[in-house]
Amino acid sequence: MKFRNRREAGRMLAQQLGAYKGQDVIVLAIPMGGVPVAYEIALEMRAPLDVVMAKKIGAPFNPEFAIGAVTWNGAVLLDEDSMEKWKIPNEYVGEVSRKLVRDMKEQLDTLRVGLGDFPKLYGRTVIIVDDGIATGNTMIAAVEAIRDQGPADVVIATPVIPKELVTDMELVAPLVFLDAPEDFEAVGQYYEEFEMTSEDAVRGLMLLANSA
Structure with missing residues (x-):
């Protein structure tokens, strides 16, 4: 499977997250590339968007x-x-x-200019989003850090992940993905457009999502 760009991947991924719609959801993106994907999910969920860094x-x-x-x-x-x-x-x-x-x-x-204090996560459903998972180290660290803040649930969402990592990641948290290729080499190979996401773009998308 190949996505046109991160926004398209986000729209497709949002459709797979329907089970969480209507819950007290917050979407957290791993910057920089995870933000355009997470933006589309936040819009579909009508949920706030923020970033988590690892x-x-x-x-x-x-x-x-x-x-x-x-x-x-x-x-x-x-x-x-x-x-x-x-x-x-x-x-x-x-x-x-x-x-x-x-x-x-x-x-x-x-990145968080204009967003105020980091939102409270206690009792909420937190969806952590990246544009792809290559090794899992960054995502696992993010999940554990967020879990320490007492959310009701933590969900991992990504368009693409190596098949060999799926079982391990499912042991970390519920995992929602679109493609799990056996011949995975790099996240960028699954996107037609994979340019770097700028800080300005990240700030703009976050402000848009939180004002919708």
Whole structure:
């Protein structure tokens, strides 16, 4: 399956989330690419839209190789097997995590201009959205951080995810997806248009969704 762009994928994904319509839903996007997808879901659900941030922690020998993830509020999720295999010191994880948390907090302040305080999640149905899941580390960290805030339910929604990850992600939270290819290589290969989403675009979509 190939989507024309993130907005189209969001409209298609929203149709698969009908079971949650009418509940006290809030849609949280993982920026930047998750926001256009989540925008369409928020419109369909008539729900507020906000962002939740998590970043992968890269290995010291290769920043692109994820050994875990950290959320904006400092929750760290590590791949213990990788930590042991590569003998990665906890001091390294702590140093990288602190920098990532600072960066995420600064970016959140920039993206959330005009939105006020972060919304309360207690007792609500929280749908966490990204434009695709490649390893699952970032999404799992986001789910755990949100779950600590007492929502009634947390749901993962994504247009595309590798088939090999589906069962593992379903153990983390209810999972709604459109495609789970066996030959997954990268999220971008499932979109005809996959340009970077700018901060201006993110701010605009969030303000639009929350004023609808």
